[in-house]
Amino acid sequence: MSLLEELAQAVEYGKTADVAALIERGVAEGVSAQDMLSNGLIRGMKGLGVKFKNHQVFVPEVLIAARTLKKGSETLKHLLIDEKIEPIGKAVTATVKGDLHDVGKNLVRIMLEGVGFKVIDLGVDVSTDAIIDSIRVHTPDVLALSALLNTTLNQLANVIRDVGDAGLRGQVKIMVGGAPVDEEFAKRIGADAYADNAVAAAEVAKQLLETDQKVGGAKIVKESDDV
Amino acid sequence: MSEGKRAEDLRERESCKLLRDEVEKKMGKPPEELFEEREKRLRDAVALKAPDRVPVVLFNGYFPFRYTGLSNAASFYDPSAYKKALIKTLLDFPADSFFAAYKPNSGRALEILGDTQYAWAGGPYDDDRGIQFREREIMEADEYDLFITDPGDYMLRYYLPRRYKALAPLASLPSPSAAFGTAGVLYSTLGYTPAVIGAFDALSKAGEEQAKFYDCNEEVSKLLGMPQFLEPGFTGLNTPPFHQIVDYLRGMHGIALDMFKRPEKLIAAMERLMEWSLARAETAPPEAFGKRRVMAGGNHFSSEEFISRKHFDTFVWPTWKRCLIGLIDRGFVPRWLMEGKNDDRMDPFLELPKGKAIIHFEKIDMARAKEMLADHICIAGNVPASLLWGGSPQEVEDYCKDLIRVCGKNGGFILTSGGSMDDAKPENLKAMIDAAEKYGRYN
Numbered sequence: 001m002s003l004l005e006e007l008a009q010a011v012e013y014g015k016t017a018d019v020a021a022l023i024e025r026g027v028a029e030g031v032s033a034q035d036m037l038s039n040g041l042i043r044g045m046k047g048l049g050v051k052f053k054n055h056q057v058f059v060p061e062v063l064i065a066a067r068t069l070k071k072g073s074e075t076l077k078h079l080l081i082d083e084k085i086e087p088i089g090k091a092v093t094a095t096v097k098g099d100l101h102d103v104g105k106n107l108v109r110i111m112l113e114g115v116g117f118k119v120i121d122l123g124v125d126v127s128t129d130a131i132i133d134s135i136r137v138h139t140p141d142v143l144a145l146s147a148l149l150n151t152t153l154n155q156l157a158n159v160i161r162d163v164g165d166a167g168l169r170g171q172v173k174i175m176v177g178g179a180p181v182d183e184e185f186a187k188r189i190g191a192d193a194y195a196d197n198a199v200a201a202a203e204v205a206k207q208l209l210e211t212d213q214k215v216g217g218a219k220i221v222k223e224s225d226d227v
Numbered sequence: 228m229s230e231g232k233r234a235e236d237l238r239e240r241e242s243c244k245l246l247r248d249e250v251e252k253k254m255g256k257p258p259e260e261l262f263e264e265r266e267k268r269l270r271d272a273v274a275l276k277a278p279d280r281v282p283v284v285l286f287n288g289y290f291p292f293r294y295t296g297l298s299n300a301a302s303f304y305d306p307s308a309y310k311k312a313l314i315k316t317l318l319d320f321p322a323d324s325f326f327a328a329y330k331p332n333s334g335r336a337l338e339i340l341g342d343t344q345y346a347w348a349g350g351p352y353d354d355d356r357g358i359q360f361r362e363r364e365i366m367e368a369d370e371y372d373l374f375i376t377d378p379g380d381y382m383l384r385y386y387l388p389r390r391y392k393a394l395a396p397l398a399s400l401p402s403p404s405a406a407f408g409t410a411g412v413l414y415s416t417l418g419y420t421p422a423v424i425g426a427f428d429a430l431s432k433a434g435e436e437q438a439k440f441y442d443c444n445e446e447v448s449k450l451l452g453m454p455q456f457l458e459p460g461f462t463g464l465n466t467p468p469f470h471q472i473v474d475y476l477r478g479m480h481g482i483a484l485d486m487f488k489r490p491e492k493l494i495a496a497m498e499r500l501m502e503w504s505l506a507r508a509e510t511a512p513p514e515a516f517g518k519r520r521v522m523a524g525g526n527h528f529s530s531e532e533f534i535s536r537k538h539f540d541t542f543v544w545p546t547w548k549r550c551l552i553g554l555i556d557r558g559f560v561p562r563w564l565m566e567g568k569n570d571d572r573m574d575p576f577l578e579l580p581k582g583k584a585i586i587h588f589e590k591i592d593m594a595r596a597k598e599m600l601a602d603h604i605c606i607a608g609n610v611p612a613s614l615l616w617g618g619s620p621q622e623v624e625d626y627c628k629d630l631i632r633v634c635g636k637n638g639g640f641i642l643t644s645g646g647s648m649d650d651a652k653p654e655n656l657k658a659m660i661d662a663a664e665k666y667g668r669y670n
Contacts (some may be wrong), residue, residue, distance in 0.1 A: 014487060059533045060483035067484070100346060100359050103479055150613075151357070151649075 003031060004040045011044030011072065014064030019072040033079035041072045042114050049199030070110045088116035089141040089209045092134050094126040096155040101148035104178060107198035108144055115202040128162045135168050142205045147178040157189040173208040177201060246314065246450055254321060258452030265323040266454045273560055273605045275582040277638035281631055281667030282323040283660050284456045288647025289357050291316035299357060300349025303334030306439045313447045322660050326456035331440035336433040341392025357649065365389045366476040368485065371492040375499050393429035396422035457522045457562060466524035467547035468497035473528045486542060493542065501546040505553040520585065523551060523561030530567035544575050555583045562587055573599050589645040597634045606634060607641035610659055615644055615651035620658035627662030635667055642667065
């Protein structure tokens with residue numbers, strides 16, 4: 001098994017200590033940090049994403065893998081700077097006002113960072129004003145919003161409406177997710193994209209950077225087949 | 228007794244009498260008779276017998292306050308308004324029983340304590356929000372042994388100070404075991420600094436505030452002759468040990484790690500928690516048998532969406548099963564809510580004694596649930612909250628008719644919503660109650 005395969009497997013099984021040792025070995029063997037991130041850590045998380053979709057693994061397995069991925073990415077961070085790897089884009093993440101759930105949102109943040117985004121996480125119970133301010137201040141490419149409750153679902157629509165009213169809708173692609181959200185709902189409220197899990201969310205965000213579709217259009221970016 | 232107090236008592240008695248007359252006029256029976264009739268209906272269903280008709284239960288949520296135009300915040304801060312809203316709702320929707328879920332809680336008590344886990348309307352929340360629970364890692368991964376050795380000490384000096392801001396000074400108390408020895412108890416008083424006394428003072432004030440709400444449901448239940456579906460305030464065993472650890476001690480992230488990194492500690496802590504909780508569940512008096520229906524948790528982090536069946540069998544079921552059997556042995560009727568998808572984890576419930584418990588389903592194939600559990604456990608559910616909110620009365624009636632036809636067969640079934648009915652349309656709720664009468668009569 002190659003070092004990159006071993007890294008992927010260590011992420012999949014949530015073996016944080018193994019990841020640290022493998023990165024050290026990779027550096028000694030001259031493997032690039034970018035390679036270790038994309039073809040090691042992220043590949044492992046993608047593999048787990050497939051298993052999650054097929055009900056072969058469940059939430060605890062994903063949580064410990066995400067923790068391992070996070071620690072591994074942190075270790076690689078300074079090496080990526082040395083390699084002069086620029087972030088592929090900027091993303092703002094938030095759980096909307098009235099909603100205190102953050103497990104899913106945090107997984108999305110970790111995955112976005114993993115695929116190369118610089119992420120500004122606004123936390124939970126975030127007001128529309130704070131979201132609008134962050135668009136003005138940070139000029140993100142992607143705004144990823146989460147809602148976990150039936151009662152806060154409409155807040156996703158309110159944010160999209162208010163971002164439009166503030167004249168900022170053209171500047172940012174908005175993606176939505178969370179247990180009660182589905183593709184149909186995302187379309188109806190004028191979101192640019194929907195993803196049903198954190199691994200898919202990172203892929204969808206990358207595609208949003210590449211797509212030149214009109215914002216708020218009916219077309220929803222689909223997650224790629226290998227996720 | 229002062230003149231003012233006497234007048235207030237008189238008014239109270241007068242309004243109770245008027246209410247009693249109103250119930251009797253509307254239902255054709257006095258509240259006491261209604262109570263017995265409704266209670267028998269529920270007990271028969273639990274015992275897997277066919278009652279006179281399928282019992283129907285209101286899973287209140289915040290519906291009473293929305294229905295009567297009261298803000299959710301008022302329901303946390305004004306016990307008298309809370310009671311009025313409940314009375315008006317239960318008079319207008321005469322089901323067999325009601326379930327108040329998280330209510331009533333005093334917002335003032337939560338404020339005094341500085342609760343960091345609950346967010347509620349009128350406190351950290353807008354007036355029209357409900358209550359939300361923030362699970363977090365209160366217990367560190369390396370504190371399992373502390374907890375297992377002495378859960379009582381852990382609660383006093385670690386859990387309470389970390390969860391409630393006003394109780395933070397309790398962390399500085401000496402261990403209760405320091406009270407041994409000739410001067411032991413004197414030594415232990417050294418911990419009673421002004422800050423610690425302030426914490427006990429806060430606890431006492433919060434208790435006074437909560438007491439104003441505590442009896443509201445029971446008073447309304449008696450006045451209207453409508454039994455409560457579940458006894459409130461029973462905290463002996465209200466959650467499976469696995470979920471007590473997820474919710475109150477380690478959070479979802481923490482327990483996920485523990486399942487892989489320190490499974491033996493997690494299991495030992497759950498065993499300890501199970502024994503510890505069971506010791507608090509006093510035996511129900513024999514005459515109360517069948518009445519003491521108690522909330523026995525649910526499975527919000529152990530359904531098919533969250534954990535594998537293997538993990539359910541390893542971590543959740545063993546201690547939960549012993550808790551449920553322990554409750555049943557003590558004369559209680561446990562009821563638990565199966566949230567989310569649970570089709571692959573129904574068979575363990577066949578290990579429980581027959582006709583002694585209620586499983587409330589949120590979403591499941593109810594026909595299959597009936598088929599599997601019919602001779603074993605009473606099932607309750609599961610008119611979707613979304614149907615009560617967005618459907619038409621005809622759709623609700625059709626859904627209930629179908630449910631009663633399939634699940635009501637030979638008894639052992641209680642008609643209710645799958646989740647709390649916060650935003651139900653009043654006409655849909657009426658359709659659900661009417662359906663029990665129209666389609667739920669047994670011969």
